[in-house]
Amino acid sequence: MGQWRKTTAVDDVQAGLERMDHDVFEAIAGADNPQLDAVIPRLTTAANYSRLWIGLAGAMALTRKSTMQRAATRGLVTLACTSLVANQLAKRSWSRDRPGHASVPLARRIRRYPRSSSFPSGHSASAAAFAVGAGLEDAPAGAALGALAGLVGFSRVYTGAHYPSDVLAGWGLGTLIAVVGGKLVPPPTTRSRISTEPYEIDEPGRPDGDGLVLVVNPASGDGTGERILKQVEKALPAAEIIALTPEDDIVQVLEDAASRAAVLGVGGGDGTVATAAGVALKAGTPLAVFPAGTFNHFAKQIGCATAKQTIGAVRAGTLEMVDVATLNGETTLLNTASIGAYPRFVEIRERYEGKIGKTLAGVVAAWRVLKDENSVRIRYDNRTLTTSLFFLGNSLYRPSGFAPVDRASVGDGLLDVRMLEIGKPFSRIRTVVSLLTGRLNRSPLYHELHRPSFRFEVLGEPSAVAHDGEVGEKMSQVEFVSHYRVLPVYRPR
Structure with a gap:
């Protein structure tokens, strides 16, 4: 008897939600708004086959901003995964009739009315996937794209292609896949920097x-x-x-x-x-x-x-x-030192970054210099590794990775040591992928150390140590030491 009452209660809730779903649809479908009729059908058509999002991704990539380029890449990858799940799995698992072509006025009807299952909305899922995925890399872009994704979802109801619950389910599915993607491939994070006051x-x-x-x-x-x-x-x-x-x-x-x-x-x-x-x-x-x-x-x-x-x-x-x-x-x-191919890496990156952006220029430079003939095998702190890119800075540079721009100060008492390890399986491809996705600082091949001194031994042939733009002598025993705030220099306040 208790089981029968539970089932009845669930049925009643389900029926109530279905009535509400239909009532909301009828209110939207019955709205008389010539201004929306002129815009919304065009928007929903633009989102067919994800053309809208692919075009926006291209525009974002052309900005040459690394965060926007990563946002475009993550948004498209998330969209592709979501589209596969929505169309090949979700729609085949839940069959639901669409509202019908005649459910809305003639002015807003779409030319090719879809015949697939109404649940969930694939357009809404793709929209949410792209917006949320991109937002993980660039929050302002994600906010703008989220508003557009909301309009795309609304357009599916307004043109009679879906019920509101279909759109909500699509948004939820796209958001879920984007969040899971963010957990599996986290966006880059800013490493904590040491804050100092000038002396x-x-x-x-x-x-x-x-x-x-x-x-x-x-x-x-x-x-x-x-x-x-x-x-x-x-x-x-x-x-x-x-x-x-x-x-x-x-x-x-x-x-x-x-x-x-x-x-x-x-x-x-x-x-x-x-x-x-x-x-x-x-x-x-x-x-x-x-x-x-x-x-x-x-x-x-x-x-x-x-x-x-x-x-x-x-x-x-x-x-x-x-x-x-x-x-x-x-x-x-006063500035930097390096061994291996780092000077060559900087030369190639700077040659291309004005044309294709710093992120892609870094990928090109890394691909060209990450070869065994550029490698140096070193031993430090009882650890041995082979590196082709070694950078050392006087005080901490920003950002992390192999495209440092500047320092917050030249008075924190630390050396900034960055090494890119090679010789591991698929290290070259793994490095390029990390650069493309902006995740180099999370890669196990990337080592970043902050310390007042750093000593290492070159195993094999001595290596030339470049410093402050000058090519130095070849050495086997190398020791860098930071001397904390020892030099007075004239500078404006």
Whole structure:
């Protein structure tokens, strides 16, 4: 008797839901709105065979934004999986008659009325799958696509192709598959970064440059050095300026300048600036950096992208203590070091990123350099691995992966070590897939370490160690050490 009452209650609920489903459909189908009649049927037709979503994915890919490109890729993959499940499994498992072509006014009827099962709505499932999948990679894009997916679902009821419950089931199915996909292939996450406050020093200002000895190569940076020389002569007339010649020993010239300078100035690229930093550190002299090279990464990092900014800092007397890293206790580096094919990887990536975007350019570069002939076998912390891409930064770079852009500061006391392991089964293909999906930082082949020192041994032939844009000597024993906030440099506030 109890079982009979339970079954009756379930039947009553089911019947009530069916009546409500039909009532909602009739209210929507019976609506008289010429404006919607002109737009909604076209929208539902555009979504046939997922043409709408494929077109949007193409537009997203063309933005060249890595998050949008990942969103387009994940959205299409999720859509394909959902379409397969909805059309080949769900519709074959539940047979339900559609409302009928004549259930809506003639103005909004679609030309080719579908004959498959009404439950669930395949259009709605695909719409939700693409929107939610894309939203896992790019939330703003997902929100906009979600609104469009809602309109597509509404269009299926408005044109008489589905009941509201069919649309709700489709949305649920697409969302579920997108969420499961997100669990199986998680979107990239931002690694936690160490937050530091700058260690600033106020020194007496030098309005006319008194005490500054500037060593500059007039020929550096395609003539930038000559322009800086003239700017400093005009803005800081009391400064002593030494123009390098091709015959000069730059280290000797810098050491002589530091011996009589209150402030050692240098005009050159990153390699020259790193050499000057080592000299200034030994002499206990503040450093003023004038950007005269090709890239000037360190100068830009400390806010001295132009000579005018450095001149302003010298006049105001504003300094900051920054980290300096050393290689085997002798060579000073301010930015990065590398072994293996990393310089070649950067060269190829930068060549293509303006045309196809940074993500795809990274894939192309990785595919071309991940070969055994570029590999170096190293041992560190009782661990041995073979790598073809090895990057080390002075302080932590961002973002993770092999496309670092900048640093939050040059004063966190840590080295940023990144290695891409090869020699494992299908390592080349696995790396390319990780780059395409934006999941390199989750790959077991990618190693990222943050520590104050890093020492390793090269197994086999010694490997050349490049640093701050300069190709260094070949070494078998390599040790990098971060020296925490030991160098005062002039920089704007």
